Amino acid sequence: MDLSNLQNISFPKSNQFLLIAGPCVIEGEKMALNIAEKILSYTSELKIPFVFKASYKKANRNKLDSFIGIGDEKALKILDKVRSTFNIPVLTDIHESKDADITAEFVDIIQIPAFLVRQTDIIVSAAKTGKTINLKKGQFMSPESMKFAVEKVKLNQNKNVWITERGSQFGYQDLLVDYRGIPVMRKYSPVILDITHSIQRPNQPSGITGGNPESIKTLALAGIAASVDGIFLETHEDPSIAKSDGANMLNINNLKNLLQDLSQVKEAINKIN
Numbered sequence: 001m002d003l004s005n006l007q008n009i010s011f012p013k014s015n016q017f018l019l020i021a022g023p024c025v026i027e028g029e030k031m032a033l034n035i036a037e038k039i040l041s042y043t044s045e046l047k048i049p050f051v052f053k054a055s056y057k058k059a060n061r062n063k064l065d066s067f068i069g070i071g072d073e074k075a076l077k078i079l080d081k082v083r084s085t086f087n088i089p090v091l092t093d094i095h096e097s098k099d100a101d102i103t104a105e106f107v108d109i110i111q112i113p114a115f116l117v118r119q120t121d122i123i124v125s126a127a128k129t130g131k132t133i134n135l136k137k138g139q140f141m142s143p144e145s146m147k148f149a150v151e152k153v154k155l156n157q158n159k160n161v162w163i164t165e166r167g168s169q170f171g172y173q174d175l176l177v178d179y180r181g182i183p184v185m186r187k188y189s190p191v192i193l194d195i196t197h198s199i200q201r202p203n204q205p206s207g208i209t210g211g212n213p214e215s216i217k218t219l220a221l222a223g224i225a226a227s228v229d230g231i232f233l234e235t236h237e238d239p240s241i242a243k244s245d246g247a248n249m250l251n252i253n254n255l256k257n258l259l260q261d262l263s264q265v266k267e268a269i270n271k272i273n
Contacts, residue, residue, distance in 0.1 A: 001018060001190045001229040001230065002190075003018065003049055005132065005160050006051075006089045006108055006109075006132060007089065007108060008083070008087045008088055008089055008108075009049050009050075009051070009088075009089055010043065010044065010047075010049055010050060010088070011047050011048065011049045012049065014047055014048070014049055015266070015267075015270050016046070016047055016048045016049065016263065016266060017048065017224060017228065017229065017230050017231055017262065017266055018048075018049045018050075018051065018190075018192065018229060018230030018231070019039075019043055019048050019049065019050050019051070019230065019231055019233075019259070020051045020053050020091060020134075020192060020230060020231070020232040020233075021039050021050070021051075021052070021053060021231075021232070021233050021234070021235055021255070022035060022036065022039070022052045022053040022054045022234065022235065023035055023054050023234060023235065023236050023242070023249075024054070024055060024058075024234045024236075024242060024243070024244040024245040024246075024249065025054060025055040025056075025057070025058050025067070025069060025075075025243055025244045026054045026055070026056055026069065026070060026075040026078050026079065027070065027242075027243050028070065028078075029078045029081065031237065032054060032078050032079075032081075032082055033081070033082060033085060034237065035235065035236070035237065035252060036052045036082045036085075036086055036088070037086065038252055038255075039052070039235070039252070039255065040086055040088060042255060042256045042259055043259070046259055046260065046263050048259060048263070050088060051088070051089045051090065051091050051108070051109060052079075052082050052083070052086075052088055052089070052090045052091070053090070053091040053092070053111075053232070053234075054075075054079060054090075054092060055069070055092055055093055055244075056069060056072055056075035056076050056079060056092050056103070057069035057072055057075065057095075058244050059095035059096075060095065060113065060115060061244075062207045062208070062209070063207045063208075066207075066208075066244070067243040067244055076092075076102075076103065076105075076106040076107075077106070079092055079106050079107055080106040080107075083106075083107070083108070089107075089108035089109060090106075090107045090108055090109070091107060091108065091109035091110075091111055091134060092106075092107050092109075092110070092111065093110070093111035093112070093113050093136075094110055094111070094112070094122065094126060095113065095116065095122075096122065097121045097122045097124075097125040098125075100122070100125040100126045100128070100129050101125075101129060104129035104130075104131050107131070108131060108132065109131060109132045109133070109134055110126045110129060110131045110132070110133055110134070111133075111134040111135075111136060111164075112126060112133065112134070112135050112136060112149075113136055114136035114137060114138045114139055114166055114197075115138065117135050117136055117137065117138045117141065117146075117149050118138065118141075118149070120152060123135070123149060123152045123153060124152060124156055126153075127152065127153040127156040127157075127158040127161075128156055128158070130158060131158075131160070132160040132161070132162070133153050133158065133160065133161045133162070134161075134162045134163075134164055134192070135149050135150065135153070135161065135162065135163050135164065135189075136164045136166055136194070137163055137164060137165050137166060137185070139166070139167060139168055139169040139175060140168075140169060142181075143178075143180075143181030143182075143184040143185045144184060146163050146185050146188060147187075147188045149163075150163065150188045150189050161189050162189055162190045162191070162192055162229075162230075163185045163188065163189050163190070163191050163192070164191070164192040164193070164194050164232055165177060165181065165182065165185070165191060165192070165193050165194060165198070165228075166194040166197040166198050166232075167194075167197065167198035167199075167200070169202075172202075172203050173201055173202060173203050173204065173210075174201060174202075175197075175198055175199070175200055175201075175202070177193070177198050177219060177222075177223075179222060179223070179226045182223075182226045182227065182228055183226075183227070186227070186229070190229035190230065191228050191229055191230075192228060192229060192230040192231065192232045193219070193220070193223035193226075193228040193230070193231055193232065194232040194233070195216050195219045195220045195223065195231060195232065195233050196211075196213075196216060196232075196233045196234045196235075196245070196248050196249060196250060197232075197234075197245075197248065198219055199211050199212045199213060199215045199216060199219065199248050200245075200247075200248050201247070201248075208247070209245065209247060209248070210247045210248075211245070211247035211248025211249075212248070213239075213247070213248055213249065213250065216233070216250055216258070217258055217261070220233075220258065220262055221261065221262065221265055224262050224265045224266050224269060225265060225269060227269060227273065231262065233250055233255075234248070234249045234250070235249055235250045235251070235252045235255055236249045236250075236251065236252060237251075237252055238251070239251055
Protein backbone atom coordinates (compact mmCIF):
# COMPACT_ATOMS: atom_id res chain seq x y z
CA MET A 1 0.00 0.00 0.00
CA ASP A 2 1.53 3.29 -1.11
CA LEU A 3 1.41 5.82 1.73
CA SER A 4 3.94 8.25 0.30
CA ASN A 5 1.26 10.86 -0.42
CA LEU A 6 0.37 11.15 3.27
CA GLN A 7 2.34 13.82 5.04
CA ASN A 8 3.83 12.77 8.38
CA ILE A 9 2.85 9.11 8.05
CA SER A 10 5.20 6.88 10.01
CA PHE A 11 6.83 3.86 8.36
CA PRO A 12 5.46 4.61 4.85
CA LYS A 13 7.36 1.68 3.33
CA SER A 14 6.63 -0.79 6.11
CA ASN A 15 5.46 -4.31 5.35
CA GLN A 16 2.92 -3.84 8.12
CA PHE A 17 -0.77 -3.08 7.73
CA LEU A 18 -2.02 0.50 8.07
CA LEU A 19 -3.91 1.25 11.29
CA ILE A 20 -6.72 3.83 11.31
CA ALA A 21 -7.83 4.20 14.91
CA GLY A 22 -9.33 6.58 17.43
CA PRO A 23 -12.60 7.39 19.18
CA CYS A 24 -15.92 7.45 17.35
CA VAL A 25 -16.33 11.19 17.90
CA ILE A 26 -14.36 14.03 19.47
CA GLU A 27 -15.64 14.32 23.04
CA GLY A 28 -12.96 16.72 24.26
CA GLU A 29 -9.34 17.73 23.77
CA LYS A 30 -7.80 15.80 26.66
CA MET A 31 -9.50 12.57 25.67
CA ALA A 32 -8.43 12.87 22.03
CA LEU A 33 -4.82 13.64 22.91
CA ASN A 34 -4.62 10.82 25.46
CA ILE A 35 -5.98 8.24 23.02
CA ALA A 36 -3.74 9.41 20.18
CA GLU A 37 -0.66 9.30 22.41
CA LYS A 38 -1.38 5.79 23.62
CA ILE A 39 -2.08 4.40 20.15
CA LEU A 40 1.06 6.07 18.80
CA SER A 41 3.17 4.44 21.52
CA TYR A 42 1.94 1.01 20.41
CA THR A 43 2.29 1.60 16.68
CA SER A 44 5.75 3.11 17.04
CA GLU A 45 6.95 0.03 18.91
CA LEU A 46 5.46 -2.32 16.31
CA LYS A 47 6.38 -0.13 13.31
CA ILE A 48 2.77 0.13 12.17
CA PRO A 49 1.77 3.18 10.06
CA PHE A 50 -0.91 5.04 12.03
CA VAL A 51 -3.70 7.46 11.13
CA PHE A 52 -5.78 8.99 13.93
CA LYS A 53 -9.53 9.04 13.27
CA ALA A 54 -12.49 10.72 14.89
CA SER A 55 -15.71 12.30 13.70
CA TYR A 56 -16.03 16.00 14.42
CA LYS A 57 -19.80 15.64 14.42
CA LYS A 58 -22.28 12.79 14.24
CA ALA A 59 -24.94 13.69 11.70
CA ASN A 60 -26.48 10.24 11.35
CA ARG A 61 -27.84 9.36 14.80
CA ASN A 62 -31.06 7.40 15.22
CA LYS A 63 -32.58 9.60 17.92
CA LEU A 64 -33.01 13.36 18.02
CA ASP A 65 -31.55 13.60 21.53
CA SER A 66 -28.41 11.55 20.75
CA PHE A 67 -25.00 13.21 21.14
CA ILE A 68 -23.96 15.01 17.95
CA GLY A 69 -20.74 16.74 18.95
CA ILE A 70 -19.06 19.50 20.92
CA GLY A 71 -19.27 21.99 18.03
CA ASP A 72 -17.82 21.71 14.54
CA GLU A 73 -15.10 24.34 14.79
CA LYS A 74 -13.99 23.26 18.25
CA ALA A 75 -13.77 19.60 17.24
CA LEU A 76 -11.91 20.33 13.99
CA LYS A 77 -9.36 22.39 15.91
CA ILE A 78 -8.82 19.45 18.27
CA LEU A 79 -8.18 17.19 15.29
CA ASP A 80 -5.66 19.70 14.02
CA LYS A 81 -4.01 19.78 17.45
CA VAL A 82 -3.71 16.00 17.47
CA ARG A 83 -2.07 16.22 14.05
CA SER A 84 0.42 18.92 15.06
CA THR A 85 1.17 17.58 18.54
CA PHE A 86 2.06 14.07 17.43
CA ASN A 87 3.03 14.76 13.82
CA ILE A 88 0.57 12.18 12.50
CA PRO A 89 -2.10 12.25 9.76
CA VAL A 90 -5.74 12.51 10.83
CA LEU A 91 -9.03 11.40 9.28
CA THR A 92 -12.59 12.58 9.71
CA ASP A 93 -15.87 12.13 7.86
CA ILE A 94 -18.20 14.60 6.19
CA HIS A 95 -21.95 14.46 5.62
CA GLU A 96 -22.58 17.32 3.19
CA SER A 97 -20.78 18.57 0.09
CA LYS A 98 -20.21 22.00 1.63
CA ASP A 99 -18.19 20.44 4.45
CA ALA A 100 -15.38 19.21 2.19
CA ASP A 101 -13.36 22.40 1.76
CA ILE A 102 -13.75 23.42 5.41
CA THR A 103 -12.71 20.02 6.72
CA ALA A 104 -9.75 19.79 4.34
CA GLU A 105 -8.04 22.62 6.22
CA PHE A 106 -7.77 20.47 9.34
CA VAL A 107 -7.29 16.85 8.21
CA ASP A 108 -5.32 14.69 5.80
CA ILE A 109 -7.99 12.15 4.87
CA ILE A 110 -11.68 12.77 4.20
CA GLN A 111 -14.02 9.87 4.77
CA ILE A 112 -17.35 9.35 3.01
CA PRO A 113 -19.79 7.51 5.31
CA ALA A 114 -21.28 4.21 4.18
CA PHE A 115 -24.82 5.58 3.98
CA LEU A 116 -23.61 8.37 1.65
CA VAL A 117 -21.20 6.50 -0.61
CA ARG A 118 -23.53 6.65 -3.63
CA GLN A 119 -24.01 10.41 -3.32
CA THR A 120 -22.05 11.78 -6.27
CA ASP A 121 -21.94 15.41 -5.14
CA ILE A 122 -20.35 14.65 -1.79
CA ILE A 123 -17.74 12.31 -3.29
CA VAL A 124 -16.81 14.80 -6.02
CA SER A 125 -16.52 17.70 -3.58
CA ALA A 126 -14.24 15.64 -1.35
CA ALA A 127 -12.15 14.42 -4.29
CA LYS A 128 -11.57 17.97 -5.51
CA THR A 129 -9.86 18.92 -2.23
CA GLY A 130 -6.93 16.74 -3.27
CA LYS A 131 -7.01 14.93 0.06
CA THR A 132 -6.90 11.15 0.32
CA ILE A 133 -10.48 9.86 0.22
CA ASN A 134 -11.66 6.90 2.29
CA LEU A 135 -14.90 5.45 0.91
CA LYS A 136 -16.88 3.40 3.40
CA LYS A 137 -18.59 0.57 1.52
CA GLY A 138 -22.34 0.78 1.98
CA GLN A 139 -23.94 -2.05 3.93
CA PHE A 140 -26.25 -2.37 0.93
CA MET A 141 -23.58 -2.46 -1.78
CA SER A 142 -21.77 -5.29 -3.52
CA PRO A 143 -17.97 -5.31 -3.70
CA GLU A 144 -18.21 -4.87 -7.48
CA SER A 145 -20.34 -1.74 -7.19
CA MET A 146 -17.60 0.05 -5.24
CA LYS A 147 -15.71 0.33 -8.52
CA PHE A 148 -17.97 3.20 -9.53
CA ALA A 149 -17.52 5.09 -6.28
CA VAL A 150 -13.76 4.83 -6.73
CA GLU A 151 -14.08 6.10 -10.31
CA LYS A 152 -15.91 9.20 -9.07
CA VAL A 153 -12.77 10.10 -7.13
CA LYS A 154 -10.22 9.17 -9.78
CA LEU A 155 -12.08 10.92 -12.60
CA ASN A 156 -11.75 14.13 -10.60
CA GLN A 157 -7.95 14.01 -10.80
CA ASN A 158 -7.48 12.36 -7.42
CA LYS A 159 -5.81 8.96 -7.40
CA ASN A 160 -5.55 8.75 -3.62
CA VAL A 161 -8.60 6.71 -2.69
CA TRP A 162 -9.27 3.76 -0.40
CA ILE A 163 -12.25 1.48 0.21
CA THR A 164 -13.22 0.45 3.74
CA GLU A 165 -15.27 -2.70 4.21
CA ARG A 166 -17.66 -2.39 7.17
CA GLY A 167 -19.99 -5.34 6.78
CA SER A 168 -23.17 -6.07 4.85
CA GLN A 169 -26.68 -5.95 6.25
CA PHE A 170 -27.84 -9.41 7.33
CA GLY A 171 -31.50 -9.19 8.20
CA TYR A 172 -32.66 -6.14 10.10
CA GLN A 173 -30.34 -6.23 13.11
CA ASP A 174 -27.03 -7.75 12.11
CA LEU A 175 -24.03 -7.34 9.81
CA LEU A 176 -21.71 -9.89 8.22
CA VAL A 177 -18.33 -9.47 6.52
CA ASP A 178 -17.97 -11.38 3.26
CA TYR A 179 -14.22 -11.79 2.91
CA ARG A 180 -14.61 -12.88 -0.71
CA GLY A 181 -15.16 -9.23 -1.54
CA ILE A 182 -11.73 -8.11 -0.38
CA PRO A 183 -9.72 -9.32 -3.41
CA VAL A 184 -12.47 -7.97 -5.67
CA MET A 185 -12.25 -4.47 -4.21
CA ARG A 186 -8.45 -4.53 -4.10
CA LYS A 187 -8.58 -4.43 -7.91
CA TYR A 188 -9.95 -0.89 -7.60
CA SER A 189 -8.03 0.53 -4.62
CA PRO A 190 -6.39 -0.43 -1.33
CA VAL A 191 -8.90 -2.01 1.06
CA ILE A 192 -9.25 -1.34 4.77
CA LEU A 193 -11.32 -3.55 7.10
CA ASP A 194 -13.39 -1.78 9.74
CA ILE A 195 -13.44 -4.31 12.56
CA THR A 196 -15.61 -2.37 15.02
CA HIS A 197 -18.49 -1.14 12.86
CA SER A 198 -18.65 -4.60 11.28
CA ILE A 199 -19.67 -6.09 14.63
CA GLN A 200 -22.53 -3.65 15.17
CA ARG A 201 -26.08 -4.75 15.91
CA PRO A 202 -28.08 -1.99 14.18
CA ASN A 203 -31.77 -1.08 14.38
CA GLN A 204 -32.29 -1.99 18.02
CA PRO A 205 -35.71 -1.19 19.58
CA SER A 206 -33.99 1.21 21.99
CA GLY A 207 -32.79 3.36 19.11
CA ILE A 208 -29.21 2.75 20.26
CA THR A 209 -26.94 0.57 18.13
CA GLY A 210 -25.66 -2.56 19.85
CA GLY A 211 -22.52 -4.54 19.19
CA ASN A 212 -20.57 -7.73 19.73
CA PRO A 213 -17.03 -6.62 20.68
CA GLU A 214 -16.03 -10.21 21.49
CA SER A 215 -15.81 -10.74 17.72
CA ILE A 216 -13.36 -7.89 17.06
CA LYS A 217 -10.23 -10.05 17.20
CA THR A 218 -11.74 -12.79 15.03
CA LEU A 219 -12.69 -10.35 12.27
CA ALA A 220 -9.32 -8.62 12.45
CA LEU A 221 -7.26 -11.80 12.21
CA ALA A 222 -9.35 -13.00 9.28
CA GLY A 223 -8.91 -9.65 7.57
CA ILE A 224 -5.13 -9.73 7.82
CA ALA A 225 -5.17 -13.32 6.54
CA ALA A 226 -7.29 -12.13 3.60
CA SER A 227 -4.59 -9.53 2.78
CA VAL A 228 -6.43 -6.33 3.65
CA ASP A 229 -4.19 -3.30 3.39
CA GLY A 230 -5.28 -1.81 6.69
CA ILE A 231 -7.38 -2.13 9.81
CA PHE A 232 -9.88 0.51 10.95
CA LEU A 233 -11.12 0.46 14.54
CA GLU A 234 -12.68 2.70 17.12
CA THR A 235 -11.28 2.70 20.63
CA HIS A 236 -11.95 4.48 23.90
CA GLU A 237 -10.56 4.65 27.42
CA ASP A 238 -13.94 3.48 28.73
CA PRO A 239 -16.41 2.36 26.03
CA SER A 240 -19.21 2.13 28.61
CA ILE A 241 -19.33 5.93 28.83
CA ALA A 242 -18.51 6.74 25.20
CA LYS A 243 -20.82 9.31 23.61
CA SER A 244 -21.32 7.21 20.49
CA ASP A 245 -20.86 3.56 19.43
CA GLY A 246 -19.64 2.42 22.84
CA ALA A 247 -21.25 -1.00 22.37
CA ASN A 248 -18.89 -1.93 19.54
CA MET A 249 -15.68 -0.16 20.58
CA LEU A 250 -12.42 -1.76 21.66
CA ASN A 251 -11.16 -0.75 25.08
CA ILE A 252 -7.81 0.90 24.46
CA ASN A 253 -6.23 -1.23 27.18
CA ASN A 254 -6.78 -4.25 24.90
CA LEU A 255 -5.36 -2.63 21.78
CA LYS A 256 -1.67 -3.45 22.17
CA ASN A 257 -2.25 -7.20 22.49
CA LEU A 258 -4.49 -7.14 19.42
CA LEU A 259 -1.89 -5.28 17.36
CA GLN A 260 0.80 -7.72 18.43
CA ASP A 261 -1.33 -10.67 17.31
CA LEU A 262 -2.18 -9.00 14.00
CA SER A 263 1.50 -8.23 13.39
CA GLN A 264 2.38 -11.90 13.76
CA VAL A 265 -0.28 -12.92 11.26
CA LYS A 266 0.84 -10.17 8.87
CA GLU A 267 4.41 -11.42 9.05
CA ALA A 268 3.26 -14.92 8.12
CA ILE A 269 1.08 -13.66 5.27
CA ASN A 270 3.99 -11.62 3.89
CA LYS A 271 6.01 -14.83 3.60
CA ILE A 272 3.22 -16.54 1.68
CA ASN A 273 2.66 -13.63 -0.69
